[in-house]
Amino acid sequence: MKLAYYPGCVARSTGREYEISTLAVCRALGIELAEIDNWNCCGATHVSNEVVSTALAARNLVRTDLPVMTSCSICYSRLRAAMIRLKDRHMRKRVNEALEKKYDGEKEVLHVIETITRALAGAEDQDPGDLIVRPLAGLKAAPYYGCLLTRPGGGIDSPENPSILEDLIRTLGAEPTDFRLKMKCCCGPIFMPEEEAAAETLIRILRNARASGADFVVALCPLCHLMLDANQPLLEKKLGEEIDLPILYVTQMAGLALGLAPEELGMEMNSVSTRPVLEKLEKIEGKKAEEEGAEVC
Secondary structure, three states, X not given: OEEEEOOOHHHHOXXXXXXXXXXXXXXXXXXXEEEOOOOOOOOOOOOOOHHHHHHHHHHHHOOOOOOEEEOOHHHHHHHHHHHHHOOOHHHHHHHHHHOOOOOOOOOOEEEHHHHHHHHHHOOOOOOHHHHOOOOOXXXXXXXXXXXXXXXXXXXXXXXXXXXXXXXXXXXXXXXXXXXXXXXXXXXXXXXXXXXXXXXXXXXXXXXXXXXXXXXXXXXXXXXXXXXXXXXXHHHHHHHOOOOOOOEEEHHHHHHHHOOOOHHHHOHHHOOOOOHHHHHHHHHHHHHHHHHHHHHHO
């Protein structure tokens, strides 16, 4: 499988570990990524002019003939929203007036979780289960979607009650928890002007994830990860409350199950230590090995 890779801006800055783990997991799954040449920002949520934001996304889409994969939920949402807007001939005309290479039709846009799920479900040369060399049995994961992955509707999953992440968690051997705030916005776009409101929402999300019994939260968006991971120590200090809940990218979780080492997945770059997750996994594996050894004897 060969896909065009759209990194997005955050992959080269605060979300570096997301890109590291994305590239590592795709290599392990035999997926060839061709980075889009001279790509630009998708416009994210801060470009309010609809024509400009659509043109920014369209410029990336026309630079490849391959299906486009991104690991950022914001980029995924913006690229899909642009294609919907570009169905309008007046919008397409205005956008194409600004583009050197013209937009002439829809492309397939994939989020990395779709790519992983398809690769595991559709391995041609081997049983998909053979790819999972280190099942995450015994670990509990809180699936965190955030607010943009499933919007606009008609894409990856149900906008109201998605399940693709829970399904992947189960496929990898772990158990998804009943995380009631899995669709709650991380408040990333308002963190600077409305810090108190954002902090209040973040602590609710983290408390709910912890109460669900999760060993870690799985994030699909670099902004969500930044808010829950990098801000967690700040929230602990501000509130005098210990949270200590690791936040893993979906590619870091998948990479562990595929047998990749933590350093191959950039796990040392996470703000909240992922060591408790690794230690629990090692303990579970050790206990299983002892039980199997006892059965042989």
